[in-house]
Amino acid sequence: MTLPRRTHPRPLDITHGRIDLTHGGGGRAMAQLVDELFVAAFDNEALNQGNDQAEFVVPQGRMVMSTDGYVISPLFFPGGDIGSLAVHGTVNDVAMAGAVPHSLSAGFIIEEGFPLADLKRIVDSMAAASKAAGVPVVTGDTKVVEKGKGDGIFITTAGIGFVPPGVRISGDRARPGDxxxxxxxxxxxxxxxxxxxxxxxxxxxxxxxxxxxxxxxxxxxxxxxxxxxxxxxxxxxxxxxxxxxxxxxxxxxxxxxxxxxxxxxxxxxxxxxxxxxxxxxxxxxxxxxxxxxxxxxxxxxxxxxxxxxxxxxxxxxxxxxxxxxxxxxxxxxxxxxxxxxxxxxxxxx
Amino acid sequence: MTLPRRTHPRPLDITHGRIDLTHGGGGRAMAQLVDELFVAAFDNEALNQGNDQAEFVVPQGRMVMSTDGYVISPLFFPGGDIGSLAVHGTVNDVAMAGAVPHSLSAGFIIEEGFPLADLKRIVDSMAAASKAAGVPVVTGDTKVVEKGKGDGIFITTAGIGFVPPGVRISGDRARPGDxxxxxxxxxxxxxxxxxxxxxxxxxxxxxxxxxxxxxxxxxxxxxxxxxxxxxxxxxxxxxxxxxxxxxxxxxxxxxxxxxxxxxxxxxxxxxxxxxxxxxxxxxxxxxxxxxxxxxxxxxxxxxxxxxxxxxxxxxxxxxxxxxxxxxxxxxxxxxxxxxxxxxxxxxxx
Structure with missing residues (x-):
């Protein structure tokens, strides 16, 4: 199923544009941001359903769920950025149960005035990390807070995955001699x-x-x-x-x-x-x-x-x-x- | 399985205490906050596993996943607060697929200086909403940002649920005459x-x-x-x-x-x-x-x-x-x- 893309009069000005409060307002501006930036980057079947939730078929089994907020400063650092980190960190929290990660969600809290160019760089990095890991970002949310009420961008991802049969990994299982x-x-x-x-x-x-x-x-x-x-x-x-x-x-x-x-x-x-x-x-x-x-x-x-x-x-x-x-x-x-x-x-x- | 509670020299001073950067630092202070505030309020088997991810058994079926960030201002309003809202909003996004909500995750981004009394009020309200809905908060994360880099508290929840057989609800299914x-x-x-x-x-x-x-x-x-x-x-x-x-x-x-x-x-x-x-x-x-x-x-x-x-x-x-x-x-x-x-x-x- 593919989202019938909504048409927007002018494409986003990624080079010079900045996030404003309308981008978190649930109207046309947010729809355009979601279409041209998020959906374009993350592009996968579940996300493309275009609903407030993603649907997919899961097998019977032991599922794990994890979440982490990413507030790293600076946003870009040698070897990564907040986008790739928000994928790696949550994939890892799922994997630490011995689980095979299945899907991620991503919630963005963006400060008014944040450059669209930086947002695109972060989202593209996040999408690349997600694709390299084979763990799709299937659903997301964007909120915008006034200038001075945030710090550029915070990302919270949640992840789910499945534990293979016979594996039982938990922080309470270490014993003397291990x-x-x-x-x-x-x-x-x-x-x-x-x-x-x-x-x-x-x-x-x-x-x-x-x-x-x-x-x-x-x-x-x-x-x-x-x-x-x-x-x-x-x-x-x-x-x-x-x-x-x-x-x-x-x-x-x-x-x-x-x-x-x-x-x-x-x-x-x-x-x-x-x-x-x-x-x-x-x-x-x-x-x-x-x-x-x-x-x-x-x-x-x-x-x-x-x-x-x-x-x-x-x-x-x-x-x-x-x-x-x-x-x-x-x-x-x-x-x-x-x-x-x-x-x-x-x-x- | 119950988390063997870690011992902390003095209980948190909920009445007068405030969040500081150590509460998001992954050390003793965060462990105490998690134990005495979050785990105490949300108290459920999956969360009590005490790991960075929660494990539970799921049946084969069509799962949905959704996420929303909550940045509402003011935090307390007539008829609710950011805590109950963060449960209701994500439960609803899962339910809008016709799904039965199963579990929630919760990521907190808290501003340095935020009163512990307000945090407790929010977490208790969130726990009450989760219990009333029968949808447990199974895993969570806490980050703290410096004063002036946030706005009190932001909460991002993710939810999963299962769609009953035969139900196929999606925003692209409306047709003339409906x-x-x-x-x-x-x-x-x-x-x-x-x-x-x-x-x-x-x-x-x-x-x-x-x-x-x-x-x-x-x-x-x-x-x-x-x-x-x-x-x-x-x-x-x-x-x-x-x-x-x-x-x-x-x-x-x-x-x-x-x-x-x-x-x-x-x-x-x-x-x-x-x-x-x-x-x-x-x-x-x-x-x-x-x-x-x-x-x-x-x-x-x-x-x-x-x-x-x-x-x-x-x-x-x-x-x-x-x-x-x-x-x-x-x-x-x-x-x-x-x-x-x-x-x-x-x-x-």
Whole structure:
């Protein structure tokens, strides 16, 4: 079914035009924005139905649903932008259940005066990420707020997906003795955004790792359906996410600082900025907790995937009534990896 | 499965506390906000899994997915608030496919400094609306932006639901001769919000009609699975929504001004404010287009439901290559009901 395109007297002036309040008003202006910008970019059968909801057939099964708001500043950063991030982040939240992502929704909250050229760049990037991931944006919504009541653009995506039979992945399933793996280097996203924000020109450009991890997850789950926990260390980084899982699973963890891969450029930038890479957000990495017996095989599967080439085993779960995450430091000591109140870098995603 | 609640040294100070950037930072402060405010209010099995995604079993079938962002100002208005509205609006978008709503997600974008007391009031209202509708909020996300970069709180919900077998409702299915019904009075929501915004004290309070329409839809679909179009006339009101459907179905429409129910108080307020009730947003009303032969029976079903007591047949679809919506005025003439560029009242939902 194809939406019979409404006709508009003049096409949108993408080059010089700006969002105004009529673009969120449900009338002709919004219809034109939806037709010429959103539907044109996302172009898929469900969206083209042109209704306030998208319809599609699903099989019987275990579905997961997730949502994330994206308020990252700046909107464009080395290695990505808010549009691609809004696809990758939610695809990843769905995938972290071991699920195959099926569809996304997208809600845009745009500040009056926002350049149409920037909006088109973001929407095109979002559409490209969605197509590359094979997860269509099937329905959406646009709201406009007055100048000074927003910050350019906020995007909230929701995603659904299906968990393959036999897979049961949840943050409460880690147990003492389990191996803790990560899929690659820590801190790339946060440092890339921070360097852009502070206009720091590092000698070697640091790119965000923003990526959709569902094909990596599919390979891992196919090899080892018994994976216990998957989670992507976004806000708060590896430290916050391990603490979250430790609390949820009521277990302790011990990790080896030397085993945690961090790019030299990221480590250097972190030193300069006073950041700890363990607490810096990632947008294309995952933590995997599995039976220790499965660890080597899973690591091989991860390393064979383009998004897991730097995968490493970084530690082990252990019995601990305090559910501490401890770290053997490079210096040979051991310290508790504390759970901070917030994030070192606000609006990192 | 129940989330093992994390322990927090002191409970949130709901009475005097305010949102700060740590509440969106993915660390301890956010975990506490999620535990003590969101999970406590929404309390359901899927959410209590405590993961970044919720898992539930779905049957094979035709699913619909919808999303809407809510940026209404003011946040609290006669007859509702942004929390209940964020449930009703998305439940309705799912229901307008004839679907039975299944689950909701909720993404919050909160401005630094927002009072926790207001947040709790909104979340409690949202939870009450979700429970009353029987549609759980299964997963969510919280982001915080700096003071001056938002406007209190924005909420984006997404919803999924299932279309009963044999039902095929879509905006492109209206055809000449079909009857056009509405479920009740027009303009209540917009006028209620406007009166609050302008601090107008009308003699008789005008309440928003904000309501979840899925049980009304279920009754209608059970009686008449052949309904062609359902849509809720929100932004842009009846006028914009009829024009949308007319364009999508490539048909004309003629409506009778005298048949459109408008409350006296709303009519009076509209005159005072210079608004046309046909263009004012509704949040608990629907337009139904059906075979003319089904109209009387459907009207009876609608009137028997508490949310359809004022249901009326307001017009008929007709062949028209221009897809105009025409109106027989109370004065006896006929005029085209134009499709405005935007909405008379910005941020009405």
């Amino acid at each position: 191996a803790i793996l990560i899929s690659g280097t820590m801190g790339d996203h946060g440092v890339a955004v921070m360097s852009q924000r502070e206009s720091l020109g590092f000698e070697s450009a640091i790119l965000s790792d923003s990526a959709a991890l569902h094909t990596l997850v599919a390979a891992m789950v196919a090899d080892c359906p018994g994976i216990r926990v998957l989670r992507d260390p976004t806000r708060g980084g590896l430290a916050a996410t391990l603490n979250e899982i430790a609390a949820q699973s009521a277990t302790g963890m011990v990790i080896d600082e030397r085993a945690v891969p961090v790019k030299d450029a990221v480590r250097g930038a972190c030193e300069l900025l006073g950041l700890d890479p363990l607490y810096v957000a990632n947008e294309g990495k995952l933590i995997c907790i599995c039976d220790a017996a499965d660890a080597d095989r899973l690591l091989a599967v991860m390393r064979a995937h383009p998004l897991g080439t730097d995968a490493a085993r970084i530690g082990t779960c252990e019995a601990d009534p305090h559910h501490f995450v401890r770290m053997k430091t490079a210096m040979g000591g051991t310290r508790v990896v504390d759970w901070l109140a917030g994030e070192q870098l606000p609006r990192i995603c | 009857a056009i019904l509405i479920s009740g009075t027009m303009g209540d929501h917009g006028v209620a919000v406007m009166s609050q915004r302008e601090s107008l004290g009308f003699e008789s309070a005008i309440l928003s009609d904000s309501a979840a329409l899925h049980t009304l839809v279920a009754a209608m679909v059970a009686d008449c699975p052949g309904i062609r179009v359902l849509r809720d006339p929100t932004r842009g009101g009846l006028a914009a929504t009829l024009n949308e459907i007319a364009a999508q179905s490539a048909t004309g429409m003629v409506i009778d001004e005298r048949a459109v129910p408008v409350k006296d108080a709303v009519r009076g307020a509209c005159e005072l404010l210079g608004l046309d009730p046909l263009y004012v947003a509704n949040e608990g009303k629907l337009i139904c287009i059906c075979d003319a032969a089904d109209a009387d029976r459907l009207l009876a079903v609608m009137r028997a439901h508490p949310l359809g007591t004022d249901a009326a047949r307001i017009g008929t679809c007709e062949a028209d290559p221009h897809h105009f919506v025409r109106m027989k005025t109370a004065m006896g003439g006929t005029r085209v009901v134009d499709w405005l560029a935007g909405e008379q009242l910005p941020r009405i939902c």
